[in-house]
Amino acid sequence: MKSNTTVTSIDLTYNEIQKEGAQFLIECLKSNSTLTSIDLEDHIGIFINTLAKKMQTFDLSEKKIGDEEVQFIFECLKSNSTITSVNLSNNDMTNEGAQFISECLKVNFAITLINISNNQIEEEGAQYISESLKFNTQVTSIDLSNNQIRDEGAQFISECLKANSTITSLNLKNNQIGENGAKFLSESLASNSTITSINLSSNKVGKEGALFLSDCLKTNSSITSINLTNLKIGKEGTQLISNCLKLNSTITSIYLEDNQMEKEGAHFISDCLKVNSTITSINLAGNDIGDEGVLFIAECLKSNSSITSINLQRNGIAKTGVKFISESLKLNSKINTILLSNNEIGHEGAQFLSDCLKTNPAITTITLSNNKIEKEGAQHLSECLKLNSTITSITLDMNDIGDKGAQLIGESLKTNSTLTAIDLGWNSIGNEGANFIVECLKSNSTITSIPLEDNNVGKKGLQLILECLQLNALKNKK
Numbered sequence: 001m002k003s004n005t006t007v008t009s010i011d012l013t014y015n016e017i018q019k020e021g022a023q024f025l026i027e028c029l030k031s032n033s034t035l036t037s038i039d040l041e042d043h044i045g046i047f048i049n050t051l052a053k054k055m056q057t058f059d060l061s062e063k064k065i066g067d068e069e070v071q072f073i074f075e076c077l078k079s080n081s082t083i084t085s086v087n088l089s090n091n092d093m094t095n096e097g098a099q100f101i102s103e104c105l106k107v108n109f110a111i112t113l114i115n116i117s118n119n120q121i122e123e124e125g126a127q128y129i130s131e132s133l134k135f136n137t138q139v140t141s142i143d144l145s146n147n148q149i150r151d152e153g154a155q156f157i158s159e160c161l162k163a164n165s166t167i168t169s170l171n172l173k174n175n176q177i178g179e180n181g182a183k184f185l186s187e188s189l190a191s192n193s194t195i196t197s198i199n200l201s202s203n204k205v206g207k208e209g210a211l212f213l214s215d216c217l218k219t220n221s222s223i224t225s226i227n228l229t230n231l232k233i234g235k236e237g238t239q240l241i242s243n244c245l246k247l248n249s250t251i252t253s254i255y256l257e258d259n260q261m262e263k264e265g266a267h268f269i270s271d272c273l274k275v276n277s278t279i280t281s282i283n284l285a286g287n288d289i290g291d292e293g294v295l296f297i298a299e300c301l302k303s304n305s306s307i308t309s310i311n312l313q314r315n316g317i318a319k320t321g322v323k324f325i326s327e328s329l330k331l332n333s334k335i336n337t338i339l340l341s342n343n344e345i346g347h348e349g350a351q352f353l354s355d356c357l358k359t360n361p362a363i364t365t366i367t368l369s370n371n372k373i374e375k376e377g378a379q380h381l382s383e384c385l386k387l388n389s390t391i392t393s394i395t396l397d398m399n400d401i402g403d404k405g406a407q408l409i410g411e412s413l414k415t416n417s418t419l420t421a422i423d424l425g426w427n428s429i430g431n432e433g434a435n436f437i438v439e440c441l442k443s444n445s446t447i448t449s450i451p452l453e454d455n456n457v458g459k460k461g462l463q464l465i466l467e468c469l470q471l472n473a474l475k476n477k478k
Contacts, residue, residue: 056083056085057084058083058085060087060088062089062091063091065091066092067092070093070100078104080108081110083111084111084112085111086113086114087115088116089117089143090117092119093120094121095125097119098125099125101114101116102131102132105136105139106132106136111139112140115142115143116129118147121147122148123150125147127153129160130157130159131160133160139166139167141167141169142167142171144157144171144172146174148175149172149175150175150177150178150181151180153175154175154181154185155181155184157170157184157188159188160188161188168195169195172185172203173199173200173203174201177200177203182210190216190220192222195223196222197224198225200227200231201228206232206234207232209233209237210240210241211240213228213240214243217248225251225253226254227254228241229256229257229258230257233261237259239268241256242268242271242272243268245272245276245279246276248276249278252278253282254279254283255283256269256283257287260287262289263289263290263293266284266287266293266294266296267293269300270296273297273301273307278306279307280306280307281309282307282311284297284315285311285312285313285314285339287315288315289317290316291318291321294317295321295324297325298324298325298327298328302327304334307334308335309335310338310339311339312343313339314341314343316343316344317343317349319349319352321343322340322345322349322353330359335362337366339367340368341368341369341371341395342371343371345373346377347376350373354383360388363391364390364391365391366395369397369398369399370399373399373400373405374399374400374401374402375405377405378396378408378409381394381412382409382412384412385409385412385416385419386412386415390418394422396423396424397423397453401428401429402433403432403436404433405427406427406434406436410436410439410440411436411440413437413440413444414440414443418446421448423449423450423451424437424450425453426453426454428456429455430455430457431457431461435461437450438468441472445475446472448469452465
């Protein structure tokens with residue numbers, strides 16, 4: 001086969017080709033220029049077929065691959081020059097497997113993206129990977145999330161980042177990095193000028209770690225996106241991060257979800273956003289800021305001209321809080337995405353939003369799932385959607401709007417020509433409500449998605465709605 005110039009495909013399934021036989025096939029592929037497909041069973045077969053097809057992306061995620069198979073794969077990749085992206089997430093790799101990857105990365109000059117998340121890599125494994133990346137000049141993105149890396153492992157990664165000048169994206173989500181690990185990473189990020197995106201969410205950083213991170217972000221000039229979700233930084237940590245963002249001029253996207261900031265933290269964020277002019281997307285979900293906290297956010301949004309997306313889900317916001325938001329949106333013409341699901345705005349809150357959205361010229365996406373809107377709120381939103389010409393996507397699932405609410409929403413679809421997706425799942429809608437939707441869709445040519453999960457609509461009603469949506473999809477393709 002090394003010298004064969006005619007065969008392009010070979011089927012070797014249902015054989016007992018072990019690793020030794022697979023190695024012979026790989027050696028053959030190095031000199032063969034016509035073979036583009038080899039069918040083999042198991043994970044090694046997938047790998048060999050990837051080589052045969054000269055594909056750039058290699059994905060063996062969720063295959064229960066252990067260290068022995070990792071060794072075989074990365075031994076072969078040492079001399080491979082076509083595969084640039086490797087995904088071995090959700091497998092059974094340990095520190096030993098990380099060592100094999102490290103040895104490969106010292107000599108491989110093709111791989112740029114590597115995902116080894118959801119394995120069993122600890123400090124020792126982090127050390128192996130870090131040592132190779134000190135000298136590797138090709139890898140730009142590495143995902144180490146959902147492993148078992150602690151502070152010592154974070155120190156090894158930190159040392160690597162001081163020497164590495166090619167990595168732009170680093171994911172360390174959901175490890176066991178504490179305040180000391182945050183300190184090590186902050187020290188390297190203060191001087192690192194290539195990392196643009198870093199994910200530290202769901203670690204054990206706390207407010208003490210937030211101090212180190214905030215000091216780092218005052219001087220770092222490359223990071224544009226940082227994920228600090230679920231670090232339990234609290235009000236004090238939020239204040240530290242907010243103060244540093246007053247000085248930082250590069251971060252455009254920040255995630256601060258689930259950090260126990262409450263209304264005081266919202267106040268700190270508000271003060272920051274009054275002077276920061278680079279952040280375009282901010283996630284404040286799950287922080288229990290309530291109506292008092294959202295008042296601070298709403299006030300800053302009246303004058304902020306950079307934020308285009310804000311997430312305020314799961315914050316205990318009721319009708320008073322959404323009134324504050326609505327008033328700010330009457331003055332703000334930059335925000336195009338606002339997420340308000342899993343609050344308690346009720347039908348009165350829906351009215352405040354609807355009155356605002358009738359004339360708002362910017363919002364294209366809004367989520368209102370699980371907000372106790374009911375049929376009265378659906379009526380207000382229906383009136384809004386008859387006039388609004390910018391919203392393309394709205395979620396109204398889990399609001400108990402019933403058949404009457406479905407009818408009201410359906411009426412708005414007769415005249416609305418911008419909405420393409422509306423989620424009505426979990427709303428106690430029966431066949432009667434489905435019939436209203438079908439009738440309205442007959443005169444609507446833009447809606448292509450209406451999820452209706454967990455309602456009481458029969459198969460016939462669902463089929464009729466699906467046919468209408470498919471017809472719209474075809475119209476929009478022309």
